Amino acid sequence: MSDNSSKWVLRASNLARRYGSGCPYCTTLTGPDHDTNQCQVCGTVIACSGISFDLGEAETLGIVGESGSGKSTVMQLVNLSNPADTGELWYRSLGTSNAEPINLLALDKFARRVFRNQQLGIVHQRPELGLNMNFTVGGNVAEKLLMAGWRNVGQIRQRASELMQLTELPPSRLDDDPHTFSGGMLQRVQISKALSSNPAVLLLDEVTTGLDLSVQARVLDLIKRLQWELRIAMLVVSHDLGVIKQLASRTVVLKNGQMVEHGLTDQILEDPQHPYTQLLVSSTL
Amino acid sequence: MKQPDSLKALITQLTAPSEEATSSDREQEEDTLYNFGFIDEDSKREVRRKLLKAVAIPGHLVPFASRDLPVAKGWGTGGLQITLALVKPDDTLKVIDQGDDDSVNAVNLRRFIQKTTNLQVTTDTLEATIVQTRHRVPEEPLGEDQILVLQVPMADPLRWVEPSIERSTEMHAEADYAPIWVYMYESVVRSGDVDISSQYPVMVEERYLMDTTPAPRYDVPALHMSKTLYLYGAGREKRIYAIPPYSRVAPLEFEDYPFKTEQKPGQACEKCGSTATYLTQHYIEAKSVDGTASHSATNGTEGYWAFFCSDTSYCNKRKKVI
Amino acid sequence: MQKTVSAAPPLLEVRGLQKYFQLHLLANRRAEPPPTNTNPTGTPLSDTPPTATVPTINPIKDVSFTARSRNVLLIRGRSGAGKTTILKCIYRTYLTSGGEIWYDSLNLGRIDLSSASEAAILQLREHELGYCSQFLKVLPRVPALDVVAEPLVRCGMKATEARAEAALWLARLGLEESRWQAYPITFSGGEQQRLNLARAFIASPRLLLLDEPTASLDPHSKSIVLEMISEAKARGVGIIVVSHDTQALESLADEIFWLADS
Numbered sequence: 001m002s003d004n005s006s007k008w009v010l011r012a013s014n015l016a017r018r019y020g021s022g023c024p025y026c027t028t029l030t031g032p033d034h035d036t037n038q039c040q041v042c043g044t045v046i047a048c049s050g051i052s053f054d055l056g057e058a059e060t061l062g063i064v065g066e067s068g069s070g071k072s073t074v075m076q077l078v079n080l081s082n083p084a085d086t087g088e089l090w091y092r093s094l095g096t097s098n099a100e101p102i103n104l105l106a107l108d109k110f111a112r113r114v115f116r117n118q119q120l121g122i123v124h125q126r127p128e129l130g131l132n133m134n135f136t137v138g139g140n141v142a143e144k145l146l147m148a149g150w151r152n153v154g155q156i157r158q159r160a161s162e163l164m165q166l167t168e169l170p171p172s173r174l175d176d177d178p179h180t181f182s183g184g185m186l187q188r189v190q191i192s193k194a195l196s197s198n199p200a201v202l203l204l205d206e207v208t209t210g211l212d213l214s215v216q217a218r219v220l221d222l223i224k225r226l227q228w229e230l231r232i233a234m235l236v237v238s239h240d241l242g243v244i245k246q247l248a249s250r251t252v253v254l255k256n257g258q259m260v261e262h263g264l265t266d267q268i269l270e271d272p273q274h275p276y277t278q279l280l281v282s283s284t285l
Numbered sequence: 286m287k288q289p290d291s292l293k294a295l296i297t298q299l300t301a302p303s304e305e306a307t308s309s310d311r312e313q314e315e316d317t318l319y320n321f322g323f324i325d326e327d328s329k330r331e332v333r334r335k336l337l338k339a340v341a342i343p344g345h346l347v348p349f350a351s352r353d354l355p356v357a358k359g360w361g362t363g364g365l366q367i368t369l370a371l372v373k374p375d376d377t378l379k380v381i382d383q384g385d386d387d388s389v390n391a392v393n394l395r396r397f398i399q400k401t402t403n404l405q406v407t408t409d410t411l412e413a414t415i416v417q418t419r420h421r422v423p424e425e426p427l428g429e430d431q432i433l434v435l436q437v438p439m440a441d442p443l444r445w446v447e448p449s450i451e452r453s454t455e456m457h458a459e460a461d462y463a464p465i466w467v468y469m470y471e472s473v474v475r476s477g478d479v480d481i482s483s484q485y486p487v488m489v490e491e492r493y494l495m496d497t498t499p500a501p502r503y504d505v506p507a508l509h510m511s512k513t514l515y516l517y518g519a520g521r522e523k524r525i526y527a528i529p530p531y532s533r534v535a536p537l538e539f540e541d542y543p544f545k546t547e548q549k550p551g552q553a554c555e556k557c558g559s560t561a562t563y564l565t566q567h568y569i570e571a572k573s574v575d576g577t578a579s580h581s582a583t584n585g586t587e588g589y590w591a592f593f594c595s596d597t598s599y600c601n602k603r604k605k606v607i
Numbered sequence: 608m609q610k611t612v613s614a615a616p617p618l619l620e621v622r623g624l625q626k627y628f629q630l631h632l633l634a635n636r637r638a639e640p641p642p643t644n645t646n647p648t649g650t651p652l653s654d655t656p657p658t659a660t661v662p663t664i665n666p667i668k669d670v671s672f673t674a675r676s677r678n679v680l681l682i683r684g685r686s687g688a689g690k691t692t693i694l695k696c697i698y699r700t701y702l703t704s705g706g707e708i709w710y711d712s713l714n715l716g717r718i719d720l721s722s723a724s725e726a727a728i729l730q731l732r733e734h735e736l737g738y739c740s741q742f743l744k745v746l747p748r749v750p751a752l753d754v755v756a757e758p759l760v761r762c763g764m765k766a767t768e769a770r771a772e773a774a775l776w777l778a779r780l781g782l783e784e785s786r787w788q789a790y791p792i793t794f795s796g797g798e799q800q801r802l803n804l805a806r807a808f809i810a811s812p813r814l815l816l817l818d819e820p821t822a823s824l825d826p827h828s829k830s831i832v833l834e835m836i837s838e839a840k841a842r843g844v845g846i847i848v849v850s851h852d853t854q855a856l857e858s859l860a861d862e863i864f865w866l867a868d869s
Contacts, residue, residue, distance in 0.1 A: 007726070056726055109459050117463075132467070136474060139467045146470065147463035152540040153473050175474050221748055228760060246746050250725050264699055264725055271701040275631035282632060 008054040009094060009233045010201055011101070015051040015077050015087035020044025030256065032276060037070070037257040047073040048257040051087070055201065057094050058231040062248030062265060064241060064280070070257035071237045075205045078235060080104060080116050091119070093200070117147045121194025125206035127186035130193065131178055137164075137189050138174040144197045163192040168222060184215035188222065195230070202226075202234045208243055220246055241284050245269060253277050290429040291514040291530060292340070295371070322369040323401040328352045332370035332525070336516060339527035344489025346440055346457065351523040361394055361419055362520030364436035368398060368417045371432065371516075377405045379413035384421040384563070384595035391419075408598045420483070422504040424562050424599040427513035429530060435498050435517045440524035442486040442496040462494050466537070473542050482547075487536045489528060494537075501595075503546045503563040508534040554594045557603035564592040618711055618814055618845040619674040619697065624721075625705030626692050627665040666692050669706070672864045674814070679836065679846045679859050684866030690849040691741065693866070694816045696721070697847070698738045699728045713813060733761050737812030741819045743799040745791050751802055752777065752787040758810040776805040779835075781828060796823045808835055815839060817848045821855050829855060 018026070023042035030037050030046045037046045048070035055061050065071050076082035078089065084105055092101040104115060121144075124130040131140045141160040142150075150156050161171035167188040178186060187207055194202055204223065208216040220243065227234065227247070236247050244251055244265060251268045253261040253276070260274040272278045322329065328350070335349035354362050372378065378398060382391035386408040394417065395406055407413050410423040417434040427433060443453040446464035456462070465486055472480045483499040487508065497505055498517060508515065508528055515528040528534060538544040553560045570588040594600035666689035674680045684690050695701040697708055703721035710720050712735060715727055723731075732738075737758075745754050752773050759769035777787055780801040786794070791802055800823050807815060820836070821829045836859055840846060850856050857863070 054726065056729075059726075059729070113459050113461060132464070135467055135471055138474060139471045142470050143463050143467050146466035147461075151538075153470060154541050156470065217748060224746075228766070249729055262725075263702070264728060266700045267702060270695070271628070273629070273702065278631050 007057045007094070008090075009057055009092060010055040010078070010235075011053075011088075011090040011092075012074075012078065013052050013088045013090070015074065015084045015089065016049035017047045017073050017077060017082065017084055018044050018049070019047060031258045032255040032260050032274075035256065037068070046257050048077070048254070050258055051077075052259070053252055053262065055233050055235060058227075058233060059250070060227060060234040060236060060248045062244035062251040063235065063237045063254060064239065064244050064251055065254030066239060066280075068256075069254040071239070071254055072205060073257075074254070075122075075203055075235070075237050078201075079120060079122050079203055080112050091115075091200070117144055118197050119200040120203060121197065121199040121201070122203040123187065123190045123194050123205065123207050125209050127178070127183070127190055130190045131186065133178050135178075136175050137169075137178055137181065140178065140189060141192045141196055144193060148197055159196065160192070163196055164188075166195070166226075167192045168218075182215070183211050184219055187211070187219050191222070191226070195226070195232075200233060202232050204234060204236045204238075204247075206238055207236075209238070209240070223247060241269065241280060253280070291432050294430065295336070295340070295432070295514065319401045321374075321402055322372055323354070323397070324352050324366065324369050328366075329370040332366050335525045336367065336370070336527065339516070339525045340514070340529050342493070343529055343532045344487075344493030344495040344526060346454075346524045346526050348523055349525050351520045354520075356394070356397070358521040359438065360390060361417075361436035363518030363522075363525070364417050364419070364434045364520075365394060365398070365518075366520060367434045367516050367518040367525065368415060369401075371415060371434070372398070372402055372404060374402065374404065376414045377407050377412055379407050379410060379416045379598075380418070381416070381421060381423070381596075381598075382419045383565075384418075384423070385597045387597065409602075410596075410598055420499050420501070421563070421595055422500065422507045424594070424596040427511070429512045432514045432516060435500075435515065437496070437498045437517045437519035437524070438521070439484065440496060440517070440519035440522045440526065442484070442494050457493060460492065465494060469537055469539070473539065479538070479542055479544075485536055485544075487534050489534055490532055491535070495526060495528075495534075501547055501563055502536075502544070503548060505534075505536050505544070506546070508532075510534075552592050554600060555591045556593055557600045557607065559594055559600070559603060562594045562596060562599065565595045566590050567593055616676060616711065617673045618676045618678075619847070620709040621673070621693070621697070621706070622671050622709070623706035624667060624670040624693065624696060624703060624708065625665075626667040626689070626696055626701060627663050627704050630662045630664065633662055667696075670866070671706075674845050674847050675861075676813070676845045677840060677843045678861045679840055679848060679856075681853070681856055681860035681863045682847065682849045682866060683851075683853060683863060686851075688866045690866055691818055694738065694818055694847065694849055698732070698736060698816055699723075700738075710814070733758075734810075735813045737807040737810065737815045739803050739807035739815070739817045739820055741822070743791060743803045745802075747792065748790060750788045751782070751791050751794070754791055754802060755805045755809055758806060762810055773805065773809060776809055777802075780805055780831060797825065797828065800824060801828060804832060804835070808839065811839075811842070811844070813844060815844055815846045817846065817850075819850055819852075820848065821850060821852045833859060 021042055022044050023039060025041040026039040026044050026046060029039050029041060039046065051074055053061060063071050063074060073082065077084045089104045090101040091104050093099040104112065107115060122130065138157060138160045141163055142156045145156050145159060157174065161174060164171045164174065169185060169188050178189065181189065208219050211219065224247065226232065236244060238244055248265050251263065251265045252259055253268065253274065255276045261268065261272065261277045268277060269281055272281045331350050335347045339345065339347045351362065352366060354365060356362055356365060380391045380395040382388040385391060398404060399406055410416065410425045413431065415432050415434060416423060419436045422433065441453055443456055443465060446468050447453040447456060469479055483501055485497050485502050485505050487495050487497055487505060489495045510531055510533065512530055514530055517526045536544040552564055554562060554564055568588055569591045670693060682690050682693060692701060696703050697720060699720060706721065708720040710718055712718050712731060714734065718727065752770055755773035755776055756769035759772055760766055774787065782798060782801055791799055794802065804820055820832055824832060833855060836846060848856055
């Protein structure tokens with residue numbers, strides 16, 4: 001059976017994260033039906049709960065929702081930078097045949113950090129979260145390589161130049177200060193850095209938010225090109241259905257920390273089922 | 286594995302009953318109005334405990350309760366507390382500052398220790414059982430029965446790249462040293478080579494990143510597989526760390542930019558002629574006819590820069606032999 | 608029904624297909640189900656709307672038909688009868704509300720498109736299903752040539768080869784070479800339609816869904832499209848066409864399915 005559904009790279013199952021002590025009423029009093037993710041009894045904020053999805057090989061999955069819907073929390077959980085309270089996050093290497101899936105949340109800190117460095121690449125909305133603005137552009141791109149044990153400056157610079165070319169940045173600016181770069185260029189630097197370790201999954205957190213429309217378009221075009229050329233699995237978080245439409249083949253809709261709908265992106269756009277999704281679709285410009 | 290003598294010495298000292306139990310010491314204590322070694326026994330015990338921990342985890346920063354001393358913090362109080370916690374009445378002490386036995390800081394610390402312990406002091410490296418030093422490792426090779434105590438101004442090498450102590454502790458715990466490597470890369474990019482002149486970061490036993498104190502790069506190779514126990518104390522930052530004897534210590538370096546010491550071929554000490562020691566530059570003023578020093582600006586004759594051994598005791602020894 | 612037709616294996620079986628749309632938002636107001644909680648006097652709370660069921664549109668009720676390989680099925684019906692809805696349900700752009708859509712897949716075996724996993728549908732779309740919508744919906748800032756070549760690249764073909772193949776189709780459909788690098792948004796309706804058709808045909812799917820393929824085309828282009836359809840049919844492709852242009856397509860159709868008004 002060559003069902004594509006078995007070819008996942010990353011599988012989230014019932015991920016949840018809460019901030020607060022929690023009480024027996026939390027689950028019944030929060031969520032989209034109550035239009036809040038704060039429990040009225042104990043005050044606990046359920047950032048997200050019951051998050052389950054598969055990310056296939058070379059596939060792009062969109063996560064859409066309004067501010068406070070838990071999008072970024074989900075991204076942090078997947079990026080292993082924020083520990084999930086419950087649930088599992090499975091990863092399966094597609095390079096080697098019959099590789100056993102591993103539960104990333106069960107890894108110790110060392111293994112988790114190595115995994116994050118080698119197999120995950122993240123691009124943040126704000127470049128200063130993903131880059132060290134005191135280092136040169138080349139130094140930022142080199143960070144993951146150095147962490148992976150590269151110890152040859154010449155080779156590191158060679159690789160950084162190639163990555164800059166890949167992301168349409170002039171390699172001549174390798175040794176420049178990030179402060180001298182525009183917002184769109186900084187996103188490209190972040191993408192270069194994220195891709196430097198040839199990760200299995202690229203995480204994009206609101207990458208085009210806050211950029212000019214024309215710059216947004218060029219960054220999106222770059223990401224689309226990378227989808228084709230690198231055939232890398234991507235997880236795209238955005239509040240903008242337009243971005244999701246252009247990048248993702250499947251989409252998950254979040255509201256108040258819970259998944260209200262998931263499906264093929266064209267189906268979400270043309271036949272939204274949940275009232276919130278209908279509102280979201282009708283709100284696109 | 287054979288236990289080096291210095292470690293044994295430390296352990297016996299820590300397990301042995303306190304020296305103050307003897308009546309003669311009690312007399313001395315009354316004489317001087319100070320406890321033996323100035324600080325009280327509980328504080329010494331704290332330092333010793335933390336020293337044991339530091340020796341057990343080579344290169345790891347161990348927080349300790351740093352006491353106030355009649356010396357300003359930042360003037361060697363970390364090293365001083367280690368020395369005071371370690372000394373026994375039969376120890377021989379040497380104190381140096383930048384290799385010099387006679388600089389103000391070295392003399393003051395030596396006097397202070399002598400006054401509160403009545404120890405025998407020396408300037409000969411080979412005679413000393415404990416050497417307290419700032420910035421330098423003595424030129425003469427130290428043995429297994431000696432302990433080198435270093436005064437540390439900045440304990441955490443990650444301070445350069447991570448201002449938050451909380452975060453840098455986490456980074457040490459996870460051996461997350463990528464930022465310091467980026468710092469090294471940056472320094473190659475900006476100046477053509479690694480431009481860290483002192484406080485060169487090293488990896489101890491391939492696990493912990495360690496600051497070598499503002500010792501020159503020249504002294505870094507001496508740490509690797511050394512016979513001597515190295516103890517580092519930062520009084521202001523309240524940290525102790527150690528390199529036990531025969532530990533692997535490797536400076537951070539790139540394949541294409543290997544670690545280099547400052548030493549240049551052809552340079553020799555003007556006093557003893559040594560070419561294999563760490564040299565410092567000194568400005569020698571021109572002497573006028575009557576033999577008194579005069580400023581070059583006033584009479585037109587110029588002085589010059591001369592190289593001398595930084596380790597004065599070693600230099601004097603060589604001079605005597607010649 | 609002709610003998611040859613019934614001999615061909617069923618490629619797609621639609622059984623009792625139903626589709627309705629729940630409109631939760633109507634005239635900028637959110638429709639809510641009737642409130643269950645009442646105040647002590649037994650009368651409903653005053654701030655809930657008096658009419659409170661979710662309005663529903665139900666274009667398709669109980670539709671069944673079979674499509675076969677090497678066969679053209681023409682779906683006819685009045686405007687708004689739900690012809691396009693059927694195609695979108697098969698392609699999973701719409702979720703099915705009831706019934707089954709059994710498809711005989713080469714790779715996945717017999718599979719119900721209305722309940723198959725999203726990953727399976729994506730795989731089928733890549734390799735077996737072709738869909739030509741009534742209106743071209745493409746991503747902005749992609750040159751016409753790349754729009755057509757995309758399905759081939761998705762199947763794993765190299766970009767240069769895919770573009771060469773796409774050029775052949777565009778040339779055949781009579782699109783000037785000077786426009787191939789232009790963005791489709793600048794194209795006329797007819798040109799967009801031809802692009803759309805090329806995109807559907809290029810990856811040689813096993814089942815082609817065509818929504819008004821000949822609308823807004825001049826007679827010459829129309830004849831080329833009809834030629835393309837009959838060629839595909841000869842190759843063994845099963846084709847489902849929705850069209851008002853019965854005159855042109857009836858001659859090609861092996862079967863006609865009349866969609867009654869709901």
